[in-house]
Amino acid sequence: MDFSIASILLLDGLTNGAIYALLGMCLVLVFTVTRIIFIPQGEFVAYGALTLAIFQTGQVPGTVWLLLILAAVAALMDLVAVWRHRGRAAPALLAALRTFLPSAVIAGISAWAAPRGLPMLLQALLTVGIVTCFGPLVYRVAYQSLAGASTLVLLIVSVGVHFAMTGLGLLFFGAEGFRNPPFWDMRLPMGPLNVSGQALVIFGMSAVLIVVLWLFFERTLYGKALRATAVNRLGARLMGISTSSAGHLTFALAAFIGALSGLLIGPTTTIFYDSGFLIGLKGFVAAVIAGLASYPGALVGALSVGVIEAFGSFWASAFKEVIVFTIILPVLLWRSLASGHSDEEH
Amino acid sequence: MTFKKTMLATLAAVALMGAAHADITVGVVQPLTGPASGLGIPVKNAIMIWPKTVAGQNIKLVVLDDASDPTAGVKAAQRLVTEDKVDVIIGSSATPVAIPMADVTAEGATPQLATSPAALPPGKDKWFFRLPQSNNVMAYAVVQQMKKQGIKTIGFLGYTDAYGELWLKAITEEAGKNGMKIVGTERFARADTSVTAQALKLTSGNPDAILIVASGSGAGMPQKAIMERGYKGKVYQTHAAATPDLMRVAGKDADGTFVVSGPAMLGAQLPDSNPSKKASLAFLEDYTKAYGAASANQFAGHGADAYTILEKAVPVALKKAQPGTPEFRAALRDAFEGMGRTVISHGVLEWTPQDHWGYTNETGVMMQVVDGKFKVIQ
Numbered sequence: 239m240d241f242s243i244a245s246i247l248l249l250d251g252l253t254n255g256a257i258y259a260l261l262g263m264c265l266v267l268v269f270t271v272t273r274i275i276f277i278p279q280g281e282f283v284a285y286g287a288l289t290l291a292i293f294q295t296g297q298v299p300g301t302v303w304l305l306l307i308l309a310a311v312a313a314l315m316d317l318v319a320v321w322r323h324r325g326r327a328a329p330a331l332l333a334a335l336r337t338f339l340p341s342a343v344i345a346g347i348s349a350w351a352a353p354r355g356l357p358m359l360l361q362a363l364l365t366v367g368i369v370t371c372f373g374p375l376v377y378r379v380a381y382q383s384l385a386g387a388s389t390l391v392l393l394i395v396s397v398g399v400h401f402a403m404t405g406l407g408l409l410f411f412g413a414e415g416f417r418n419p420p421f422w423d424m425r426l427p428m429g430p431l432n433v434s435g436q437a438l439v440i441f442g443m444s445a446v447l448i449v450v451l452w453l454f455f456e457r458t459l460y461g462k463a464l465r466a467t468a469v470n471r472l473g474a475r476l477m478g479i480s481t482s483s484a485g486h487l488t489f490a491l492a493a494f495i496g497a498l499s500g501l502l503i504g505p506t507t508t509i510f511y512d513s514g515f516l517i518g519l520k521g522f523v524a525a526v527i528a529g530l531a532s533y534p535g536a537l538v539g540a541l542s543v544g545v546i547e548a549f550g551s552f553w554a555s556a557f558k559e560v561i562v563f564t565i566i567l568p569v570l571l572w573r574s575l576a577s578g579h580s581d582e583e584h
Numbered sequence: 585m586t587f588k589k590t591m592l593a594t595l596a597a598v599a600l601m602g603a604a605h606a607d608i609t610v611g612v613v614q615p616l617t618g619p620a621s622g623l624g625i626p627v628k629n630a631i632m633i634w635p636k637t638v639a640g641q642n643i644k645l646v647v648l649d650d651a652s653d654p655t656a657g658v659k660a661a662q663r664l665v666t667e668d669k670v671d672v673i674i675g676s677s678a679t680p681v682a683i684p685m686a687d688v689t690a691e692g693a694t695p696q697l698a699t700s701p702a703a704l705p706p707g708k709d710k711w712f713f714r715l716p717q718s719n720n721v722m723a724y725a726v727v728q729q730m731k732k733q734g735i736k737t738i739g740f741l742g743y744t745d746a747y748g749e750l751w752l753k754a755i756t757e758e759a760g761k762n763g764m765k766i767v768g769t770e771r772f773a774r775a776d777t778s779v780t781a782q783a784l785k786l787t788s789g790n791p792d793a794i795l796i797v798a799s800g801s802g803a804g805m806p807q808k809a810i811m812e813r814g815y816k817g818k819v820y821q822t823h824a825a826a827t828p829d830l831m832r833v834a835g836k837d838a839d840g841t842f843v844v845s846g847p848a849m850l851g852a853q854l855p856d857s858n859p860s861k862k863a864s865l866a867f868l869e870d871y872t873k874a875y876g877a878a879s880a881n882q883f884a885g886h887g888a889d890a891y892t893i894l895e896k897a898v899p900v901a902l903k904k905a906q907p908g909t910p911e912f913r914a915a916l917r918d919a920f921e922g923m924g925r926t927v928i929s930h931g932v933l934e935w936t937p938q939d940h941w942g943y944t945n946e947t948g949v950m951m952q953v954v955d956g957k958f959k960v961i962q
Contacts (some may be wrong), residue, residue, distance in 0.1 A: 243784060250780040257777070408619070415774075415801040417833045432812070503777060508805045508833050513775040551781035556744055556771040 242430030255544020261521025280518020286500025291416035300410025309341035373493025613675035618652030630887025665692030725948025742797030804833025848885035
């Protein structure tokens with residue numbers, strides 16, 4: 239191994255690490271606010287990349303129909319819940335409509351736009367819109383009624399949601415993979431390195447997202463509400479913060495970042511309907527390194543996962559995944575020795 | 585009196601006809617639903633357009649769905665063996681289903697023509713015959729092409745699964761026979777986000793050729809990664825990558841790549857010297873006539889090939905016993921083993937008691953990607 243090989247590996251590792259970082263931070267966010275270990279995070283990545291790929295072929299992606307069905311189910315649940323609670327039809331219908339309308343609008347625009355061959359940037363925008371709508375709906379349908387359940391129950395629900403979403407992905411996108419065209423088709427020779435435009439887009443977008451997330455949590459009311467919920471659910475409720483709308487917002491953020499990650503990674507690799515799981519799992523390793531609690535920790539963890547993965551593939555490609563997933567063991571050992579006590583249920 | 589005579593004559597005629605036209609019952613177990621349905625449905629479609637008779641005997645088909653599920657496949661096979669008493673079972677196209685079915689057919693002493701390349705432990709495949717080609721005959725074609733190009737060193741970049749492992753074994757053996765050396769072995773998984781590191785390591789050893797072992801659209805990413813490293817040697821792909829998905833994903837980076845394939849789907853593209861050209865053309869014509877243009881695939885070819893094989897084996901077995909009896913099933917099994925060189929759309933088959941894969945080395949066809957299309961190398 240010489241310097242040029244090491245630098246190529248480092249670049250490759252950091253490019254993938256940047257994506258893992260986004261997913262790792264999503265997992266930390268979802269866990270701190272809702273106590274859900276969100277295994278299906280990776281599915282949003284696959285849905286994002288593949289929805290754009292189907293748009294590129296000029297067809298209406300199956301996710302559009304799924305969105306409509308899911309929105310209808312969620313609206314029905316809202317209708318029943320509000321009706322039972324208030325006993326009147328008008329507010330119940332209003333609540334249902336409020337759940338259904340945004341998804342219906344996005345689905346309508348998508349169905350109209352799909353055969354028209356719009357520029358890729360607009361298609362990407364629509365894709366992000368579609369997948370972001372999935373977030374709150376998934377929370378409403380699968381998790382909201384269980385919000386008070388134990389972490390273990392929520393984890394089991396996550397596994398179920400993961401399998402459902404992977405299966406639906408196979409139905410909508412088929413068994414073959416897609417590779418999207420790059421957003422920025424450029425090559426920048428730097429010594430032995432050949433930096434692609436897409437890698438720069440990935441680094442740039444990740445950095446921007448991280449800064450925006452930081453601003454969101456530090457400067458906005460919603461962000462502060464989410465942080466308050468993360469610190470103490472009961473306290474936040476006593477202060478008038480709705481934990482269910484905190485859940486919706488968190489899932490919308492998670493789906494948004496997932497979709498964006500999908501768009502970023504789509505041009506650098508072939509994405510299959512089930513690719514998301516492994517990508518999400520590596521984000522999860524990063525989140526665990528951060529103790530499912532610290533954003534900078536998740537960032538550092540994700541970048542090291544990416545770099546270890548790249549060097550692991552170089553030295554022992556057959557054992558690459560083993561190497562990546564084994565680093566979680568010393569980290570867990572160190573964390574449990576360092577903290578010394580367990581406070582998972584409070 | 586006359587009435588009695590007529591009756592007797594009729595009875596005799598019916599009995600005779602019964603003897604001459606005992607139906608041959610063919611059980612078909614295919615994944616018609618579930619993840620492998622894309623493989624099973626074409627096989628069933630091809631069987632549906634078989635002629636109605638074989639060697640003068642009516643064919644009675646019993647088609648069952650295994651739902652891509654091993655348990656359902658075993659149940660279906662049990663029903664066919666015990667209740668329908670079929671003479672032969674065709675299926676399944678899903679390897680994990682075909683393997684447990686083999687136990688049932690072996691116990692029931694019923695020959696099974698599997699439409700998937702299922703490996704069984706030695707001695708277990710007495711009643712089990714395979715219609716797809718083994719990797720070995722494909723590796724033979726690959727290495728012959730490499731030999732023509734004077735290649736001495738080969739780099740291997742393959743899936744970390746059974747397909748990759750079987751190919752590594754096959755290519756190591758073939759290359760060794762021809763004085764070539766495998767200089768690097770790198771692995772990746774279909775869902776990996778990057779194979780840059782593996783491509784880097786492999787190309788830094790600068791082998792004369794790199795063999796990529798991957799399937800469908802999964803073959804695109806390693807192809808692109810190797811080209812991005814500025815590799816100047818020859819790139820080879822296996823028969824699982826011989827689909828337009830390779831070019832769809834890899835685009836211009838696929839140009840010049842050598843891909844091995846079975847002959848079934850190539851039809852008119854095959855050189856006249858290829859023994860399977862006629863069978864392949866006939867299969868493609870029949871199938872597209874029934875199901876429309878561009879509907880055929882290699883699994884449909886297995887369905888059509890099964891008839892060609894029965895056409896050859898059934899007359900031999902009929903000499904020994906009547907269909908529907910255990911003796912006939914045993915005779916049919918022996919006929920499969922002893923039928924010798926049989927040309928089918930997927931290649932040239934020669935099953936022997938030792939070898940139930942049976943394709944000869946004439947089977948693999950080398951193609952090259954030229955301007956985004958597969959071209960057969962003459």
